[in-house]
Structures are given as C-alpha cells and as structure tokens.
Amino acid sequence: MILGLRTAIYPVNDIAAAKAWYSQALGLAPYFDEPFYVGFNVGGFELGLIPDGQSGVSGPQPLWGVADASQAFTRLVELGATPLDAVTDVGGGIKTGSVTDPFGNRFGIIENPHFDVTGIR
Template identity: 60%
Template sequence: MIEGLRTVVYPVTDIAAATAWYQAVLGRAPYFNEPFYVGFEVGGFELGLIPDGTPGPDGATAYWGTADINAETDRIVGLGGTLHSPPTDVGGGISVASIKDPYGNQFGLIFNPHFDKAKVR
C-alpha cells in the first residue's frame, strides 16, 4: 500500500556544488552527506541529490513510501508497470525501487524506517 510522498531525488553533475546550492536554497545543512547521495530533511520530507543520472526537467524522481517495498513493486508491475530498478538496499535500512508506468514515467518506491510522519507539515 502506498503511504504518501517521502522523497524527491534530483540528479546533479557536481554533487559538492549542488549540495552548497541546495543548502543555501533550503537554509539548512544536509542530514546525510556522502559522495553517492546527499539528503536534506525539509518539512518531514526528503530532498535528495545523486551524482549520476541526467539533470533536466525529466530528471527528478518522486519516491512514494511503502511498508513492504518488495510486495508493492510486485503489485505495481502486476498492474502493467515495467521494472526499472529492483528494490535495492541503499544503506541505513532504506530500500528504493523504480518502475516505469505504462506511459514511460518513472515511479519511485521507498522503504525508509527513519521517516517520521509526525514531522510532516
């Protein structure tokens, strides 16, 4: 079952420069800062940066929360989605997956045990 929006990830070409820019835009430091991923907590949601992928208007992926990423991936693929990236542990107990919808859009799923619904405002 989809629980709600959790994360939007933006691909960037220079993660250090993008981290500094988003830190200025958001007025806060990232809570997670590694060469492969930078995460900012914003109003209970996450804005993430990745150093791979292609920046541009089609580059961001919204990740929808789920308590069972494997079952939800299977369910959505069964409804006609195409597996783009299987459920993958990205560290800290967090797993992500992505599915292409029947129209070619990327639909992201995330299991994040650290997500605090009480922070959503």
C-alpha cells in the same frame, strides 16, 4: 521558505487510462477529476496527472513511501508497470526501487523505517 513536498505531477498521453491505472495502483480514487488534471491524495501529498505531457524517466524522481518495497514493486509490475530499478537496500534498512508506469513515467518507491510523519508540515 520551502515547506516540503506537496505535489508530484506525471504527464500522460491517455488521462482516462492513467486515472484507472493509478486508482488501482494507489488503491484510491482521485479527489479531483477534470479533463485537464486528475489529483490523488496520497498520504497527505498529491500525485497529479496531466494530459498531453511529455512522459519520461529522467528529471525529478519522487519516491512514494511504502511499507514493503519488494511487495509494492511486485504489485506494480503485476498491474502493468515495467521494472526500471530493482528494489535495493541503500543502507540503514532503507530500500528503494522504481518502475516505468504504462505511460512512460518513472514511479519510484521507498521503504524507510526512519521516516517520521510528525515532521511533515
């Protein structure tokens, strides 16, 4: 049985630069840091970086929770990301948006006032 999201992995062409950028963007240091993989614990879920992968904005599109989508979107762009999908209210007070990180990957965000952390297992 599928238990839920555990890890989203982003391929990058420069793992040192990606580690620095994601440390700044996420506001935390990686808990796992090896040349073949860098892992961040983001609210109980893992954001992983792998070197020498194929970056891209198509394919799976995880959305990372934020308290304020507009503020988070602006901050990511200030850190060097490129706007991809503007922050949009998709209904029910839920807002989503995405940027392209400096390594060519889609990085999506979601402000969801209905998300219940007690449902995480």
